């Protein structure tokens with residue numbers, strides 16, 4: 001299929017619309033002229049003939065029974081010039097004055113000129129000179145007859161034709177101006193539309209080859225196109241972010257495994273080469289590193305399980321408040337060691353959920369609250385039972401999370417720089433697992449935080 005540019009398409013369509021409008025206006029105005037103007041002219045001509053008859057009837061002197069033939073002659077010649085050929089009879093039908101007899105040549109010239117002009121311009125009228133007879137009277141006395149011949153149904157003189165021609169010329173001129181205007185406007189409009197679209201194509205092409213840095217910079221005035229440019233920019237931005245994150249996470253992932261492996265192998269190497277004695281303490285630290293790796297691997301396995309789309313949930317009625325209490329109990333020792341205080345409050349909310357999995361999700365969040373709290377800190381867990389949802393809120397007064405990192409913490413292996421310096425031992429998978437479990441239940445997790453003041457994680461679970 002052949003593709004045309006937007007400019008061509010819009011300009012051609014605009015031109016077509018204008019052409020159609022001009023054509024319709026021309027047809028309408030021509031119909032109006034032939035129906036109204038020409039009808040009007042026909043009526044005028046009929047009136048004019050009556051006027052001539054009336055004028056002539058005044059030229060009869062009733063007393064003497066004589067016609068003022070000089071005036072009749074003058075009027076007859078004037079009428080001939082206007083296209084009316086008159087023939088005046090007395091009451092006995094004797095010809096008194098006949099334009100044709102009087103000046104045959106001029107008369108024929110006149111009639112031919114009118115006939116030719118009308119035949120040429122209005123052949124469809126099929127007109128001809130037709131005589132109309134008037135009975136001339138003065139009061140009640142019949143004084144004669146008058147034949148007035150003129151081109152019927154009507155005729156147009158030079159001026160009339162010039163008027164119609166001028167009108168048509170104006171229409172054509174207006175048409176041309178409108179056409180040029182329309183094409184110009186079409187091109188401007190097409191330009192306005194085409195530019196952002198072309199830029200969108202350019203950006204998406206660049207993105208498809210892995211360059212995410214390109215953005216819309218020009219301002220776009222059209223609302224919809226502005227929306228498009230903003231959406232494209234957002235898409236490019238989030239793809240860029242994802243790409244950076246992906247690279248960072250791949251590095252982190254390798255790092256998480258490499259560090260303990262490197263530690264174990266250097267310890268063992270030193271022991272094998274006899275540099276180090278295989279003391280219990282050294283073997284223990286090898287063992288700890290291996291534990292970290294195996295913990296990481298089992299977390300990854302768990303993540304794989306919960307991220308499986310066909311994750312089977314064994315749902316039973318579970319009271320969230322009780323569940324949270326049992327989770328917190330498992331952290332009693334850790335909290336005591338660091339003198340943390342945990343307060344659980346709120347309503348009982350019984351929901352149909354997979355107890356084991358949800359315990360895991362809450363554990364991961366409470367575990368973070370414990371790990372990232374400073375000594376003597378407070379943790380608050382509040383349960384809310386709403387009409388359609390159950391809500392668990394876990395608040396701590398710990399190190400907090402920077403605004404820019406909030407949306408990243410649910411990504412696998414993501415750990416904030418602050419948490420790294422703490423060496424909590426986490427690999428950045430806990431929240432990913434919690435998020436997957438909550439999502440599998442049709443719920444959501446969100447986080448709010450302020451660096452240095454603490455964080456608040458909110459799990460919202462639908463009922464039923």
Ligand code: ADP
Nearest residue numbers: 368369372409415416419426427428429430431
């Ligand atoms: P980790 O095992 O490292 O804790 P998570 O997936 O549970 O991994 O959390 C991801 C990152 O989010 C953590 O490394 C930490 O930087 C940050 N984070 C999560 N919970 C908290 C919290 N309560 N306070 C401060 N930072 C937190």
